[in-house]
Amino acid sequence: MDFAVVRASKPEDCKDVSRMIMDLAIYENMPDQVKISQKELEQDGFSAFPFFHCLVAEVPEEHKSKEGHTTVGYALYFYTYSTWKGRSVFLEDLYVMPEFRGKGIGKALLSKVAAVGKEQQCVRLQFTVLDWNTPSLDFYFSKGAQDLTATEGWHLLRFDGEALDRLANEAPKMNL
């Protein structure tokens, strides 16, 4: 990577990040799933207790995209915890615009998330990938990632919508 800079995102990057979140969802064949707006990203990522952190990759003006963008990639992550191993970092999204791929920008974003995690004493970097997304899987495997679903059988489960509401409404009275 010789012309892009990776840096921590600022609130004013949320417009670009929001654009690329939609690009990534289109690639994953689920664009109608995106309900998050630029404004929510600003609120949720830049409060006193942020729900996520984000890095962006930026190219100089002379290398801007066909549509005039200079922010061409992002990595969105947050801290999690393993009760077996301790502090972990979770990579929610890693994305580089198609016309800027093959230049090491994705690798630079991924490496920086790993480095930031290590600074926080994280011992794991985890993320999920769709099983049909062979280019991404190959990229991660080439860097040494293990597939925990394949080797140990971990499945990702979710409550949302009415099922989540029902659960929450059944919560017993308690002191918190």
Add this chain to the structure above:
Amino acid sequence: MDFAVVRASKPEDCKDVSRMIMDLAIYENMPDQVKISQKELEQDGFSAFPFFHCLVAEVPEEHKSKEGHTTVGYALYFYTYSTWKGRSVFLEDLYVMPEFRGKGIGKALLSKVAAVGKEQQCVRLQFTVLDWNTPSLDFYFSKGAQDLTATEGWHLLRFDGEALDRLANEAPKMNL
């Protein structure tokens, strides 16, 4: 649930939580994976920026376990983020001691995590389950959970150990 109370954990609960973390790892056939001690739980869960939150289930003295324990279950969770849907809560562990099962304590812990998440405007409650763990899967499915690995193909990937160190060491210089 008529005799247990679910409450937020305090630093002094970490001894009990640490004991039950090991019990759960034994059930999952991976006891040698547990590297986290009571002291690390105290540090990581009760700092100004905690890496996790935890609920415990407590029974009165007269219902204590054979070995004299009154803290008989726990739910350990943290906040995550979906770039499609927003704030989420992740349930890392949910455990109830065998002699206290079948009394609704697991359900109470799960419901309370859902309720706490909803208070924080979370729209998802996620977690991972081993594919051979039919009792747990059945429990979650009966409450309305979806298996995202089965329906959409999400696989959980991980960098740790030398692979994570290599990644971190390759991080480009950047301003953070």
